[in-house]
Structures are given as structure tokens and as C-alpha cells.
Amino acid sequence: MVGIFSPSLSTDWLVPGRNLFLTIHVLGVACFIYIVAQRLVPLLRAESDPRFDHPLTRLRNVLKFWLGQWKHPRYKFAGTLHILIFTGFILLATRAFTVLIVGVSPNFVMPGLSGRTGPIYDIITDYAATVVFLCMVVAIVRRLVFKPARYAVPAKYGKSHTADAVFLLGLIAVLMLADSLFAASNAAGHALQGESVEALAVLSLPWMLKMAIDSMPLAMLWGINVGAYLLHAIAFYFLLCYRPFGIQFHVETSLFSVYFAKLERGTLKPVRWGVPDERLDQVKSFGVKKFEDFTWKHMLDFYSCADCGRCADNCPANAAGRPLAPRFLTIKTRDYAFKHYPVLGRPKEGEPLIGSIYSEDEIWSCTTCGACEEECPLLVEYIDKIVDLRRGMIDDGNVPQSLQKPLKALESRGNPYGKMEKKKADWAKAAEFQQTCSVKILERTNGSDKGADALYFVDSITSYDDRMQSIARSTSRILTHIGENFGILGAAEKDSGHEVRRFGEEMLFMALRDHNTEAIKESGVERIVTADPHAYNALKHDYKDVPPVEHISQVIAREVKAGNIQFDAVQNKSNVYTYHDPCYLGRHNQVYDDPRNVLDAIPGLKRVEMKRSRDRSFCCGGGGLMLFYEPKEEQRMGVLRVRMAAEAGANVIVTACPFCMVNIEDAIKVAGLEGKMSAIDLTELVDQCIARESIPEKQETVMVGG
Ligand code: SF4
Numbered sequence: 001m002v003g004i005f006s007p008s009l010s011t012d013w014l015v016p017g018r019n020l021f022l023t024i025h026v027l028g029v030a031c032f033i034y035i036v037a038q039r040l041v042p043l044l045r046a047e048s049d050p051r052f053d054h055p056l057t058r059l060r061n062v063l064k065f066w067l068g069q070w071k072h073p074r075y076k077f078a079g080t081l082h083i084l085i086f087t088g089f090i091l092l093a094t095r096a097f098t099v100l101i102v103g104v105s106p107n108f109v110m111p112g113l114s115g116r117t118g119p120i121y122d123i124i125t126d127y128a129a130t131v132v133f134l135c136m137v138v139a140i141v142r143r144l145v146f147k148p149a150r151y152a153v154p155a156k157y158g159k160s161h162t163a164d165a166v167f168l169l170g171l172i173a174v175l176m177l178a179d180s181l182f183a184a185s186n187a188a189g190h191a192l193q194g195e196s197v198e199a200l201a202v203l204s205l206p207w208m209l210k211m212a213i214d215s216m217p218l219a220m221l222w223g224i225n226v227g228a229y230l231l232h233a234i235a236f237y238f239l240l241c242y243r244p245f246g247i248q249f250h251v252e253t254s255l256f257s258v259y260f261a262k263l264e265r266g267t268l269k270p271v272r273w274g275v276p277d278e279r280l281d282q283v284k285s286f287g288v289k290k291f292e293d294f295t296w297k298h299m300l301d302f303y304s305c306a307d308c309g310r311c312a313d314n315c316p317a318n319a320a321g322r323p324l325a326p327r328f329l330t331i332k333t334r335d336y337a338f339k340h341y342p343v344l345g346r347p348k349e350g351e352p353l354i355g356s357i358y359s360e361d362e363i364w365s366c367t368t369c370g371a372c373e374e375e376c377p378l379l380v381e382y383i384d385k386i387v388d389l390r391r392g393m394i395d396d397g398n399v400p401q402s403l404q405k406p407l408k409a410l411e412s413r414g415n416p417y418g419k420m421e422k423k424k425a426d427w428a429k430a431a432e433f434q435q436t437c438s439v440k441i442l443e444r445t446n447g448s449d450k451g452a453d454a455l456y457f458v459d460s461i462t463s464y465d466d467r468m469q470s471i472a473r474s475t476s477r478i479l480t481h482i483g484e485n486f487g488i489l490g491a492a493e494k495d496s497g498h499e500v501r502r503f504g505e506e507m508l509f510m511a512l513r514d515h516n517t518e519a520i521k522e523s524g525v526e527r528i529v530t531a532d533p534h535a536y537n538a539l540k541h542d543y544k545d546v547p548p549v550e551h552i553s554q555v556i557a558r559e560v561k562a563g564n565i566q567f568d569a570v571q572n573k574s575n576v577y578t579y580h581d582p583c584y585l586g587r588h589n590q591v592y593d594d595p596r597n598v599l600d601a602i603p604g605l606k607r608v609e610m611k612r613s614r615d616r617s618f619c620c621g622g623g624g625l626m627l628f629y630e631p632k633e634e635q636r637m638g639v640l641r642v643r644m645a646a647e648a649g650a651n652v653i654v655t656a657c658p659f660c661m662v663n664i665e666d667a668i669k670v671a672g673l674e675g676k677m678s679a680i681d682l683t684e685l686v687d688q689c690i691a692r693e694s695i696p697e698k699q700e701t702v703m704v705g706g
């Protein structure tokens with residue numbers, strides 16, 4: 001690409017090539033810097049977000065998720081296409097800059113590419129340009145002819161994005177074509193002048209173009225060479241400066257989004273970073289009400305979304321026809337940011353988001369299941385943003401009617417049903433149950449004479465719901481069977497507050513958390529067990545200074561492995577079981593194998609997997625106080641889930657969460673599958689199948705107080 005045959009030595013429109021191209025470069029770079037600086041304006045006005053810790057973990061994330069494109073193969077065809085394009089871009093970056101500089105400095109060689117490495121790099125990049133060009137053609141055909149459903153834009157979210165996507169894909173194809181034509185005309189020109197030329201990669205785009213122009217006279221080749229250079233430079237800078245106006249901005253921002261991505265699953269951002277709980281009452285406004293209330297990282301997310309639609313494709317709220325699709329939450333906010341922080345003109349601050357770009361129902365529709373975040377290849381976050389928007393609505397007194405009663409009950413009674421505290425342990429007092437097991441109610445120990453080693457944290461739904469009390473009894477019998485010295489808090493236990501917090505009621509959550517933390521500490525226990533993944537997630541991530549917590553499935557799996565739990569054969573061998581991963585056990589806490597290992601240890605139990613399982617599990621619809629609030633939807637999430645189980649050939653759905661149980665049992669009825677399909681909690685199944693003769697020495701459990 002060097003020598004006398006160089007665009008820098010041309011004269012175009014009476015202007016020396018070197019001057020013309022230098023002007024294009026300076027203008028292009030200046031425009032890009034100006035546009036990006038304007039895009040940074042809202043981020044500088046945003047709420048703080050401390051994402052500068054753990055640099056090594058963050059770098060590992062960049063290597064895995066950005067450079068390694070880790071999540072892309074989850075969608076095989078589109079993922080492969082993206083990996084090819086991304087790899088091509090990375091390889092071609094040096095070549096693109098070399099080509100640009102050659103326009104002003106004809107003998108420029110990129111450091112490290114002189115000598116033998118230069119020709120090798122040229123061969124590799126000839127192929128890279130070819131592959132990227134072909135990928136663009138395939139992507140355009142896919143967009144225009146095959147039209148994958150996840151790219152569709154329903155009318156309520158605006159107009160189709162296809163034209164913009166095709167335009168950008170076409171522009172990249174033109175860039176590859178110009179790059180290849182420049183290389184081809186260079187090689188052909190040098191050869192015609194009898195100079196030694198580097199070989200072009202056989203069957204690559206530059207090689208084919210060279211074959212096509214080889215016989216042309218030198219003047220024509222020279223014209224093609226300068227024209228290809230000009231086209232390349234214009235396409236390059238146009239793309240560079242156009243990208244910050246739409247989805248292609250992710251090319252620049254995604255690396256930073258991935259680097260600054262949230263590191264801990266299952267956690268929620270505090271109301272305000274840097275403001276401790278005890279000073280929260282001094283915060284004037286909670287949550288996100290206007291765009292500027294988002295943190296800078298959340299704004300960066302809006303810029304980084306590639307509009308691939310994977311989040312919405314996996315969102316159960318979207319599948320059920322609720323007015324929420326995470327992809328459009330981002331796109332709408334990005335459009336808002338572009339409109340209110342224009343590249344030319346003054347920013348317009350302060351417009352409320354609810355009622356302008358978001359509807360209330362849209363924000364209440366989320367079950368905080370995490371499927372969107374699990375799927376997003378760029379690690380865009382949703383739950384924290386949605387909870388922040390809810391905090392803003394709650395702060396304005398904007399609480400859905402159906403939730404006002406349970407919230408009041410949580411405040412006054414510590415549970416959403418408004419039941420008496422003294423009835424909390426009634427499930428443990430049933431005469432039939434007491435013949436099989438007795439449960440301690442832990443009294444205050446004041447740090448001495450602890451009543452038990454482990455606390456079974458039952459939580460509201462399992463304590464008060466007649467059907468779910470069976471989970472509490474099975475859990476207690478299992479703990480007794482393995483010889484655990486455990487007890488419950490009884491009336492002293494309030495709701496864990498997990499759903500309350502995700503609903504946006506931070507102050508109420510804090511009151512519940514502080515009460516429970518004190519009661520747990522006073523009980524003197526060393527560990528906590530729960531059969532409720534929501535309580536598990538709260539105790540593990542939302543509470544501080546409490547003993548370590550395990551979900552009962554983890555305890556059972558360990559005891560099965562150690563030989564302390566053995567099973568009789570499953571009662572009905574013709575049953576086909578499938579395991580439904582609860583979101584707060586699976587996706588948020590990565591407990592996928594323990595429940596499956598337990599099921600597989602039961603002799604004669606036939607188990608099949610649903611198409612959507614493990615980290616792609618489909619939410620039953622129970623999270624985020626959804627048991628008390630049902631947004632408008634076309635069909636129930638639980639019904640969709642039950643149908644998935646039927647499609648997998650199962651007739652028994654095993655789950656490990658009382659919220660899932662409520663929704664799935666209800667959905668079985670709604671789907672008309674009563675009698676054909678049933679649901680059971682893992683603890684209930686284990687309790688049924690446990691080989692009682694293998695009982696280790698039975699512990700002495702005494703009912704104290706109550
Ligand atoms: S958390 Fe779940 S329900 Fe909420 S937006 Fe994401 S996928 Fe949809």
C-alpha cells in the first residue's frame with residue numbers, strides 16, 4: 001500500500017491529495033470527538049455509581065464477555081455472525097488506520113508490521129474484509145427476507161428499525177468493498193509499473209477485485225485507487241460520526257459497559273450510592289423520576305444496547321403480553337436522551353419519565369426474574385433501573401390499588417396477609433404433624449444458651465398459606481431426619497422483605513430487615529436454612545451481619561451425597577418429572593445442580609428438561625409482589641410455563657419455591673390440565689421418598705413456647 005502509487009500524491013479538484021485527505025481526517029476526528037463529548041454531558045450530570053473497584057474481575061469480564069463474545073453463541077446463527085463480524089473488525093482496525101494515514105504519508109507502515117509480519121497481516125486482513133463483507137450481505141438478507149421476530153417493533157413502540165439497520169449494514173459493506181478495492185488497485189498498479197507487489201490472499205475480495213481490474217490501464221487504476229481511498233475515508237468517518245446517533249454507538253461504548261457491569265448477582269443497588277441507611281431520611285427524593293436521576297452507568301447502558309432483542313425475547317412479561325419489553329425500555333430512554341441532550345443545542349432537563357416515555361403498568365409488570373440481564377451479550381442491567389423507577393413512583397405516593405392493603409399489612413403485622421403474628425407458627429402445631437416432628441420456637445438467648453444451631457426461616461407465604469404450610473412441615477421433617485438442631489423464630493419472624501424491596505418500598509424493607517436481623521442475632525444460631533428462594537436471596541444479599549444462609553435444596557443435596565439421606569423408589573413410576581428453576585434460586589444465585597442431583601438420586605424417578613431451563617428458566621410470574629398485583633396481560637406466565645412442561649413430556653412439575661408453587665398450581669387449573677398435570681415442591685417429594693429406616697439418631701426437638 002506504499003510507494004509512488006499513492007492517493008496522497010494525487011490532485012483532486014485542484015487540491016493536492018495529501019491536503020484533501022488531511023482535511024477529511026481532521027474534520028472526521030473533530031466531529032467524532034465533539035459528538036461523543038455531547039453524548040457524555042448527561043453522564044456527567046447523572047447520579048454517582050461506584051464502579052471502579054475490582055479492576056481484575058472487571059478486566060476478566062471484558063476478556064470474557066466483550067473480547068470473547070461469551071454470550072453470543074446462545075443464539076447460534078446470529079451469534080456466529082456477530083462473532084465473525086466482531087473478529088473481523090478487531091483484525092481490520094490496524095489496517096483501517098494504516099489506510100487512513102497512507103493518504104497523508106505514503107510510506108507509512110504501522111509499527112510492528114514491517115518485515116515479514118506485514119504480508120502475513122495483509123493476507124489475514126484480506127480474508128477478514130471478505131468475511132465481514134459476506135456477513136453484511138447475509139445480515140441484510142436476513143433482515144429483509146427472513147425478518148427474525150425478535151427484531152420486530154410493535155406499533156406501540158414506534159416504527160420499524162429495519163431501514164436503519166440495513167443502512168448501517170450496507171455502509172459497513174461499502175467500507176469493506178472500498179478497502180478491498182483500494183488494496184486491489186494498489187496491487188494491480190504496482191504490478192503494471194513492474195514493481196514487486198505483495199500477494200493478495202487467494203479468493204479474497206481484494207484478490208477477486210484485482211482479477212477484475214488487472215487489465216485496465218494505469219491511469220484508470222490510479223483513478224480507481226484514489227476513488228476507493230476517498231470512498232473508504234468518507235464511509236469510515238461517516239460511520240464513526242453516525243454511530244453515536246443510534247444502535248451502532250455500542251461499538252464505542254460496549255467495552256466500557258462491560259467493564260463497569262454489575263459484579264454481584266442477586267443484589268440491588270441502594271437508594272443512593274454513598275448515603276448510608278441511617279441518613280436515608282435526609283434524601284429529598286427517592287428513586288428515578290427524571291432521566292437525570294439514573295446513574296451514569298445506567299445511562300451508559302442506554303447507549304450500549306445493540307437492539308438485538310434478546311432481552312425481550314426472553315422476558316416472560318413480554319411473552320405474556322404485559323406492556324413491558326426490556327429492549328424498548330432502553331430504546332425509548334436512549335431516544336429520550338438524544339432528544340433532550342441534542343448534539344447541537346441546549347439540553348432540556350427535568351421531564352418526568354412516568355407518563356411520558358414509560359407507563360406505570362410497564363414498570364410494575366416486571367417480576368425481577370433476571371432473564372433479560374442473563375441474556376444480554378453486553379451485560380445491560382434492568383432490575384436496578386426498574387426498581388429505581390418504582391422507588392420514584394412510591395415516593396410520589398403512586399402505589400397500585402391492589403397493593404395498598406398488603407403493604408399496610410406488612411407495615412402493621414409484618415406479613416402481607418394481615419394475619420396475627422402469634423399465628424405464624426400454627427403450621428407447626430398441627431397434631432398430625434407433631435406426631436412426626438416437633439419444632440422449637442427460638443427464644444431470646446441474649447448471646448448465651450442458644451436454643452438451636454440452625455434457624456429455619458419460614459417467611460410469610462409458607463407460614464400462613466394453608467397449601468404452602470406443607471412445605472414448612474416437609475422441610476422440618478427433613479431437617480429432623482438429618483439430625484439438624486434447628487428452630488424457628490415463630491411470632492418474632494417478620495416477612496423477609498425481599499419482594500417489598502423489589503417493589504420499591506425501601507423504608508418498609510429496612511424496618512422488616514432490622515427487626516429480623518435483631519431476632520436472628522438474639523436467637524444465637526450459627527446458620528440459617530430456608531425453603532423460600534426469595535427469603536434466601538434477601539438473607540444472603542439484602543441483609544447484613546446475619547449467619548450464613550442455605551436453601552434447603554443445597555442442604556438436601558449435601559446430605560444425599562454424604563449418604564445421610566437415602567430414598568425409597570418413587571411412588572408412581574409412570575410419572576415424568578421436570579424441574580422448574582425458581583428465578584431467585586437459579587439465575588440470581590446459580591443453584592441449578594443441587595435440586596437436580598436430589599431428584600436424580602430418587603430411584604425410579606424419570607426426569608426430563610424443559611426447553612427453557614437453568615439460566616433460561618421461564619418465570620412463573622410470582623416475583624415482585626405479583627401475587628397481589630396482576631398487570632394487564634394476554635395470558636398468564638404460569639400457564640405458558642405449564643405448557644412448556646407438557647411439551648417436554650412431563651406430568652409433574654417439581655419446584656423449590658412456594659411462590660412458584662402457588663402460580664404453577666393455579667396455572668394448571670387455568671390451562672385445563674387438572675388431573676393430567678400436578679406440581680410438587682422438592683421438599684415435599686423428598687419427604688415422601690426419604691427412606692425412614694435410614695434415619696440417623698433422631699434429635700430431641702422440643703416445642704417451647706409459641
Ligand atoms: S427482569 Fe424478567 S420480567 Fe423484568 S424485564 Fe427482565 S426479563 Fe422481563
Ligand code: SF4
Nearest residue numbers: 305306308309311376
Ligand atoms: S439490552 Fe442487551 S439483549 Fe436487550 S436489545 Fe439491548 S443489547 Fe440486546
